[in-house]
Amino acid sequence: MTVLFASDLDQTLIYSRNSMGMDVSEDELVEVERYEGKPLSYMTKKSQSALWKINESAFFLPVTTRTQAQYERVTGIFEGQAPRFAVISNGAVILENGQPIKEWSDGIRQQCVSRKTIITELLPEIERHFSEDWVLKVREADDWFVYLIVDRACFPEDKLDFYTETFKKLGWGMSLQGRKLYFMPESITKAGAMEYIKKRLEASYVIAAGDSLLDLDLLESADYSMLASHGEAVRSAVPVSGHVQKTEKHGIKAGEEILARVAEISLQRK
Ligand SMILES: [Mg+2]
Structure with missing residues (x-):
C-alpha cells in the first residue's frame, strides 16, 4: 500500500x-x-x-x-x-x-484564461480597493498569482472579510500570511x-x-x-x-x- x-x-x-x-x-x-x-x-x-x-x-x-x-x-x-x-x-x-x-x-492556464482569473484582470481591482499606505510591494509569481507585501501595522484587519468576499466573487481566493497577502485563482x-x-x-x-x-x-x-x-x-x-x-x-x-x-x-x- x-x-x-x-x-x-x-x-x-x-x-x-x-x-x-x-x-x-x-x-x-x-x-x-x-x-x-x-x-x-x-x-x-x-x-x-x-x-x-x-x-x-x-x-x-x-x-x-x-x-x-x-x-x-x-x-x-x-x-x-x-x-x-x-x-x-x-x-x-x-x-x-x-x-x-x-x-x-x-x-x-486554460482554466485561468476561461475564468478570467489572470493577473492582468486582477491588478486594476487591487488598485481600486487597496490603499498605497499599506501596500509596500506588488509581486507576481511566475505569471500565475499575485501577492502583496503589506505593512501589517496599517493593514485594516477589520476589512479582511469584506475583501475576501469581494475577490471571491471575481474568482480569487485570498490568504494573509505574515506580511504577504496572496491572491490565488480558484483554478x-x-x-x-x-x-x-x-x-x-x-x-x-x-x-x-x-x-x-x-x-x-x-x-x-x-x-x-x-x-x-x-x-x-x-x-x-x-x-x-x-x-x-x-x-x-x-x-x-x-x-x-x-x-x-x-x-x-x-x-x-x-
Ligand atoms: Mg504554510
Whole structure:
C-alpha cells in the first residue's frame, strides 16, 4: 500500500526566525534554506531526521506556494536525492525530477484564461480597493498569482472579510500570511495537483499537513490531516472536517508534532 505524505513547507515543516516561536533552543536548530548568503529557514534536528526517515514508510510530496526558484533553495528537507515530485506555485506547477510537467500547467492556464482569473484582470481591482499606505510591494509569481507585501501595522484587519468576499466573487481566493497577502485563482489548488500525483503513484492513502487557508483544500481532500494551530486557518475559524487534527503545539514544535504523527500513521498503514 502506497501512503502519500503531501505537506506544505513554510510554517508547517520549515520555519523562519520570526515564525518558529520561543520554546526552541539554538542547538536544536538546523538550517534548511539559505538566501543571498544568509540562513532563512530552519527545522529542528529532530524534525529533519524524522522527515528524512518518512520515505521508509511513505512517499513525501512537498506542496508549496513557493515558485520553482524559491522551492529549489530549500535543500534541507531531503537527505540525498530531491523528492521525485513537488507541487509548487500552489498547484499551478508540478515538478517531476526537477522539471515542470508541461501538460499539467497548460491545463491550469486554460482554466485561468476561461475564468478570467489572470493577473492582468486582477491588478486594476487591487488598485481600486487597496490603499498605497499599506501596500509596500506588488509581486507576481511566475505569471500565475499575485501577492502583496503589506505593512501589517496599517493593514485594516477589520476589512479582511469584506475583501475576501469581494475577490471571491471575481474568482480569487485570498490568504494573509505574515506580511504577504496572496491572491490565488480558484483554478489553482494544492488539492488538484495532489490528486494528480496520487493517481500517478496509485497511492491508496493520503496524509496531509498545512497551516494556511491555501492548505485547506489539500487537507480536506486527504484521508488524514494535520493543521498547525499557529496558522491563519485556525485563526480564521473556517470549519474543518473531522479527519483534520489541529496540533497541540505552536511554531517549530508543531512541525515536530506533525512529523511524529505522520510517522506513526504511515507505519500503521504501510
Ligand atoms: Mg504554510
